[in-house]
Amino acid sequence: AENEPSWETPCTELLVYVSTPGCDGFPSLDSKESYKLSVSKGSMLLSAETIWGALRGLETFSQLVGRDENGTYYINETEIVDFPRFPHRGLLLDTSRHYLPLRAILETLDVMAYNKLNVFHWHIVDDPSFPYESSTFPELSKQGAFNAMTHVYTASDVRTVIEYARLRGIRVIAEFDTPGHTLSWGPGAPGLLTPCYIGETRSGVYGPINPIVNSTYQFVTSLFQEISTVFPDFFLHLGGDEVDFSCWKSNPEIRAFMVNMSFGEDYKKLESFYIQRLLNIVSSLGKGYIVWQEVFDNDVKLRPDTIIHVWKENTMQYINEMANVTRAGYRALLSAPWYLNRISYGQDWIAAYKVEPLSFEGSPEQKALVMGGEACMWGEYVDVTNLTPRLW
Amino acid sequence: HLTVTEPVAILKASEVWGALRGLETFSQLVYEDDYGSFLVNESEINDFPRFAHRGVLLDTSRHYLPLKSILTNLDAMAFNKFNVLHWHIVDDQSFPYQSIYFPELSDKGAYSPNLIYTPTDVRLVIEYARLRGIRVIPEFDTPGHTQSWGKGQKDLLTPCYSGGQPTGSFGPVNPVWNTTYDFMAKFFKEISSVFPDEFIHLGGDEVDFSCWKSNPEVKEFMKRQGFGIDYAKLESYYVQNILDIVSSYNKGQMVWQEVFDHKARLKPDTVVQVWMANNYAHELSSVTGAGFTAVLSAPWYLDYISYGQDWKKYYSVEPLKFPGSEKQKKLVIGGEACLWGEFVDATNLTPRLWPRASAVGERLWSSSNVTNLQDAYKRLTNHRCRML
Numbered sequence: 164a165e166n167e168p169s170w171e172t173p174c175t176e177l178l179v180y181v182s183t184p185g186c187d188g189f190p191s192l193d194s195k196e197s198y199k200l201s202v203s204k205g206s207m208l209l210s211a212e213t214i215w216g217a218l219r220g221l222e223t224f225s226q227l228v229g230r231d232e233n234g235t236y237y238i239n240e241t242e243i244v245d246f247p248r249f250p251h252r253g254l255l256l257d258t259s260r261h262y263l264p265l266r267a268i269l270e271t272l273d274v275m276a277y278n279k280l281n282v283f284h285w286h287i288v289d290d291p292s293f294p295y296e297s298s299t300f301p302e303l304s305k306q307g308a309f310n311a312m313t314h315v316y317t318a319s320d321v322r323t324v325i326e327y328a329r330l331r332g333i334r335v336i337a338e339f340d341t342p343g344h345t346l347s348w349g350p351g352a353p354g355l356l357t358p359c360y361i362g363e364t365r366s367g368v369y370g371p372i373n374p375i376v377n378s379t380y381q382f383v384t385s386l387f388q389e390i391s392t393v394f395p396d397f398f399l400h401l402g403g404d405e406v407d408f409s410c411w412k413s414n415p416e417i418r419a420f421m422v423n424m425s426f427g428e429d430y431k432k433l434e435s436f437y438i439q440r441l442l443n444i445v446s447s448l449g450k451g452y453i454v455w456q457e458v459f460d461n462d463v464k465l466r467p468d469t470i471i472h473v474w475k476e477n478t479m480q481y482i483n484e485m486a487n488v489t490r491a492g493y494r495a496l497l498s499a500p501w502y503l504n505r506i507s508y509g510q511d512w513i514a515a516y517k518v519e520p521l522s523f524e525g526s527p528e529q530k531a532l533v534m535g536g537e538a539c540m541w542g543e544y545v546d547v548t549n550l551t552p553r554l555w
Numbered sequence: 556h557l558t559v560t561e562p563v564a565i566l567k568a569s570e571v572w573g574a575l576r577g578l579e580t581f582s583q584l585v586y587e588d589d590y591g592s593f594l595v596n597e598s599e600i601n602d603f604p605r606f607a608h609r610g611v612l613l614d615t616s617r618h619y620l621p622l623k624s625i626l627t628n629l630d631a632m633a634f635n636k637f638n639v640l641h642w643h644i645v646d647d648q649s650f651p652y653q654s655i656y657f658p659e660l661s662d663k664g665a666y667s668p669n670l671i672y673t674p675t676d677v678r679l680v681i682e683y684a685r686l687r688g689i690r691v692i693p694e695f696d697t698p699g700h701t702q703s704w705g706k707g708q709k710d711l712l713t714p715c716y717s718g719g720q721p722t723g724s725f726g727p728v729n730p731v732w733n734t735t736y737d738f739m740a741k742f743f744k745e746i747s748s749v750f751p752d753e754f755i756h757l758g759g760d761e762v763d764f765s766c767w768k769s770n771p772e773v774k775e776f777m778k779r780q781g782f783g784i785d786y787a788k789l790e791s792y793y794v795q796n797i798l799d800i801v802s803s804y805n806k807g808q809m810v811w812q813e814v815f816d817h818k819a820r821l822k823p824d825t826v827v828q829v830w831m832a833n834n835y836a837h838e839l840s841s842v843t844g845a846g847f848t849a850v851l852s853a854p855w856y857l858d859y860i861s862y863g864q865d866w867k868k869y870y871s872v873e874p875l876k877f878p879g880s881e882k883q884k885k886l887v888i889g890g891e892a893c894l895w896g897e898f899v900d901a902t903n904l905t906p907r908l909w910p911r912a913s914a915v916g917e918r919l920w921s922s923s924n925v926t927n928l929q930d931a932y933k934r935l936t937n938h939r940c941r942m943l
Contacts (some may be wrong), residue, residue, distance in 0.1 A: 187769050206837075385664045441812070504862070506860050506862050507861060507862065508858070508859045508860050508861065544862070544863065544864075548906050548943065549903075549906035549907075551902075552903035552906060552907075553906075
């Protein structure tokens with residue numbers, strides 16, 4: 164046929180040039196992921212400042228390769244200069260509501276790489292289960308996992324995830340959410356959670372972490388010491404969302420503490436009291452932190468380099484929250500419109516795509532404080548049988 | 556009838572189909588203790604289904620479903636005592652059914668040459684289903700939902716007109732040409748012999764009249780027949796002819812509710828499938844009031860996914876909750892969970908359909924007073940793990 168291209172000598176090499184050498188480190192929020200890709204007859208060149216940019220460029224290159232009807236692989240002459248708009252492009256998996264076997268996590272990391280997502284936000288423990296095997300506190304998973312033999316992440320598992328992610332230029336940010344969302348911590352750490360009361364007697368039910376006892380802070384220090392060593396990323400996610408005050412209110416010792424501290428009836432002040440101490444502990448361990456928006460909303464005193472994670476869709480338009488957070492000078496991450504666990508019929512990808520993270524009133528300096536966002540796949544209705552088709 | 560005692564458990568049924576259901580129940584009674592021993596409690600069970608037609612609809616036209624997907628689904632159906640696979644095999648988007656008389660239909664109409672069901676594939680599905688006590692009712696939906704038919708069969712679909720000129724696009728099957736009925740007669744002769752079930756589903760839903768209205772031959776025909784501008788009459792004219800054809804092959808017919816709503820003359824044993832969600836109880840009254848058997852799908856469109864435990868709303872449906880006499884209620888022979896394929900293919904079929912369809916399965920088999928959601932939740936969570 165006339166218009167059939169005559170395939171000349173095949174290109175056999177993609178030359179990859181990385182100006183700042185080094186493949187042994189970990190990607191970070193500041194990593195440069197830009198790359199240049201030049202494809203022409205006789206020469207294919209991928210150049211990037213860092214290895215992380217080269218990874219992104221390789222992904223693009225792989226997507227440019229087509230196949231004709233005869234099975235020949237080809238690529239069009241191309242000139243690409245590419246870089247990400249946002250440096251933090253994340254995905255949250257929840258391994259507490261349902262345990263996810265290692266292979267599900269690794270497969271997710273692969274698909275994240277196909278989509279140039281570079282942060283795996285591992286919401287590893289929560290109320291329903293504690294699958295993280297702690298070397299300092301082995302009872303936490305022994306008592307708190309769905310099954311201490313089969314539904315845990317050993318130290319080796321965690322190392323596997325971190326390395327698998329690293330090789331794909333993906334940061335692993337672990338979230339140990341406190342003081343709420345901690346029911347599964349109770350069985351393995353007696354005395355950690357607040358005992359709730361009905362009148363003068365204990366009800367047998369537990370609430371958030373007990374903020375008034377020293378043992379809590381000793382525990383938290385030791386645990387986060389371990390977590391800081393296990394997870395190499397500079398940032399830890401400390402949670403801080405949806406703290407239910409009713410158990411604290413019911414506890415007479417806590418009520419007495421509130422009086423001593425002159426907090427009045429404002430339990431947000433008690434929450435802040437806990438969080439501030441937690442933030443100090445984590446800072447002294449040399450880590451930065453990300454917190455859910457309530458920590459900001461409840462006027463906790465935060466370090467200036469705190470990252471606020473905006474997730475609430477209902478009460479306040481999230482766009483206002485983004486404005487408030489950045490106006491106060493904090494960096495922000497957006498997840499509110501990207502709760503992918505909230506499935507619905509039809510092409511709901513369109514609503515996610517149409518989101519414009521910077522569509523709030525603010526100065527350019529404010530907008531520059533938006534680091535990016537995260538798609539969240541909460542696990543209430545998700546396990547390995549449906550994770551992949553629900554997420555992708 | 557299942558009796559479990561020492562040393563022998565006995566399963567009695569009058570037909571092998573009952574034995575299959577009993578075997579399924581028996582398999583569910585067996586459990587494992589902490590040491591890995593398999594145990595079954597002493598039991599005495601007398602069981603029978605409330606409704607005789609308990610179906611699942613799969614759509615292999617919007618997305619092709621590989622054989623493996625269909626067979627896995629038949630297994631899952633058997634775990635839930637479903638006994639009808641309503642195979643919505645072709646539609647607008649693609650024609651994967653490889654016809655013996657009209658090979659061009661899939662040659663031109665399938666998504667691609669390997670995305671078809673050969674006669675061997677079809678026989679495999681039918682036998683796999685049969686061994687599980689599942690009937691396979693194929694649906695060849697006409698006169699609407701037939702775009703893909705026109706690719707391999709010239710002069711079947713109605714050419715649409717605009718300003719006196721054919722536009723190049725086509726509408727539903729053309730009801731005014733004799734060749735249409737010659738084709739349908741031959742086509743349904745094949746279908747009648749390929750699919751052994753007594754029933755064939757003829758579709759008849761969502762016929763868009765606008766193309767017919769634009770076509771001069773059709774308009775002329777309407778005049779000659781005295782149909783005025785009531786195109787529902789033309790639709791009924793077409794459907795009646797197809798019903799006659801299919802009857803002559805000794806097959807019973809299932810149709811979507813529009814065929815009844817538009818007042819086509821149905822055979823007395825035609826089964827009407829009620830699918831429109833709006834006021835379906837009223838439709839059930841009308842259909843059974845007119846003496847026809849009905850199958851309910853309206854509240855069970857499982858392709859309409861939503862967040863959370865939506866199985867509860869499927870479970871809470873009471874199919875006989877409509878105004879009508881005892882005699883009418885007997886005419887509701889069952890229901891079908893439908894998984895339309897617009898957003899479903901082999902990558903997500905199983906987690907989308909199950910275990911939500913299990914709620915429908917129980918509703919159709921179990922007695923009408925088995926309605927406690929907390930109890931169902933406990934059993935459903937166990938059942939789901941069993942199915943995995």
